[in-house]
Amino acid sequence: MKTVIKNALLGSVAGLAMVGTAAAADLPVKAKAAEYVKICSTYGAGFYYIPGSDTCLKIGGFVQTDYYYQDFSYLPKDEYQDSYFLARGALRVDARTQTEYGTLRSYFEYRLTYGGGGSNFSESTNSNLDKGYIQFAGFTFGKVQSFFDYYADNNVWGVDSIEITSDENSIVAAYTADFGNGFTATISIEDDSSRADGVDYDIYGDTETDIPALIGNINYEGEWGGFQISGMVRQLDSDYYGWSSGDDVGWAVLGGVKFNLPTFGEGDTLYIEGTYADGASEYTGINGSYAPISAVYDLYYNPVTDSYESSKSWTIAGELTHFFSPNVYGVVFGNYGEADIPTNTTTSSFDLFNVGASLNWSPVKGLLFVAQYTYGEANYNQPVYDYKGNLTSNSDFNQVLLSVRRTF
Known part of the structure; x- marks a missing residue:
């Protein structure tokens, strides 16, 4: 059983x-187990391997809103807004791959800005590629911060704030040699059309550069800080209407130094920078102020000599950043400059200064609140007409900025 x-x-x-x-x-x-995104620690925090490749990718950006109040002594009240808002969003993408020649990197930052300010009373959306470049084996191709620039208004805040030094993005073809111990040297061919201010024209039209600018620099970065010496030469095309010119070449030089000041506060820095230009006013930052009634051109037509003559300008600027605590810091900045305009023209030589300060608070990582005030004044060697139709010996502006940015 x-x-x-x-x-x-x-x-x-x-x-x-x-x-x-x-x-x-x-x-x-x-089904096979899903391919998980792996962290790429080679290039720092935030990088991940693109699945199925050896390329590391980092995606970030920021959203920022600015509120401005402004006042101009030389403009009628109905030609500018006393106050206005600006909002900006930016996307940053950084892709890097290790090769036998070193890191192959591509980067871009794309920005969208909405609002209206200055003499623009209607609100609109503007888009621009702030940066977009490829780096490989010491070479850089694309749109980057000009290799002439150094301090580049490091902590002067705002979408619509002034410039006190040379600060411009350019399309470049550059090579950087790394000598070790913090020393590098760069030679760069740059499209500086955005920095070409033509001539004081009337009926003669405007001029442009025919060939790119040639720029070189020597840079050092160390524990105590760093410095940079830059030089630039460019062609000044004055043959637009067959006029001759004794000034066919524009040039500029820059010297800047940065001091790290940890004894005063962790993260404290001091920048000092001086720039001189002949026929290249945009390389000094003198046109970045809102104080002058008109910008400085590179070339002016002199009817007495029947030729074009270059302007000369220089600035010296400084900025001190101090951390009161890890989350609160203050910035004081300013510059002084002079523009030497050729005689027998329709404008006047002048000197100017700009001063400003901001208080910055970051309550949590990635969030920043800023309150900033800026004042600028220009004084003319001889009276000029303002936009109210009055002769004046000086002009000035005030600007108050309240801003918030979320970075991710």
Whole structure:
């Protein structure tokens, strides 16, 4: 009897096993485990491997809103807005791959800005590629911060704030040599059309550069701080209407130094920078102020000599950043400059200064609140007409900025 029962049980178990095997055979094949995104620690925080490749990718950006109040002594009240808002969003993408020649990097930052300010009373959306470049084996191709620039208004805040030094993005073809111990040198061919201010024209039209600017710099970065010496030469095309010119070449030089001041506060820095330009006013930052009634051109037509003559300008600027605590810091900045305009023209030589200060609070990582005030004043060697139709010996502006940015 026991043998019969045992055989029956074994048969039942075998039958159930066969049924289970058959059922399992009817089930779909289980999908492979999903490929998880892996962290790439080679280039710092925030990088991940693109699945199926050896390229590391970092995606970030920021959203920022600015509120401005402004006042200009030389403009009628109905020609500018006392107050206005600006909102900006930016997307940053950084892709890097290790090769036998070093890191292959591509980067871009795309910005959208909405609002209206200055003499623009209607609100609109503007888009621009702030930066977009490729770096490989010491070479840089694309739109980057000009290799002439150094301090580049580091902590002067705002979408629509002044410039006190040379600060411009340019399309470049550059090579940087790394000598070690913090020393590098760069030679760069740059499209500086955005920095060409033409001539003081009337009926003669405007002029442009025919060839790119040639720029070189020597840079050092160390524990105590750093410095940079830059030089630039460019062509000044004054043959637009067959006029001759004694100034066919524009040039500029820059010297800047940065001091790290940890004894005063962790993260404290001091920048000092001086720039001189002949036929290249945009390389000094003198046109970045809102104080002058008109900008400084590179070339002016002199009817007495029947030729074009270059302007000369220089600025010296400084900025001190001090951390009161890890989350609160203050910035004081300013510059002084002079513009030497050729005689017998329709404008006047002048000197100017700009001063400003801001208080910055970051309550949590990635969030920043800023309150900033800026004042600028220009004084003319001889009276000029303002936009109210009055002769004046000076002009000035005030600007108050309240801003918030979320960086991610």
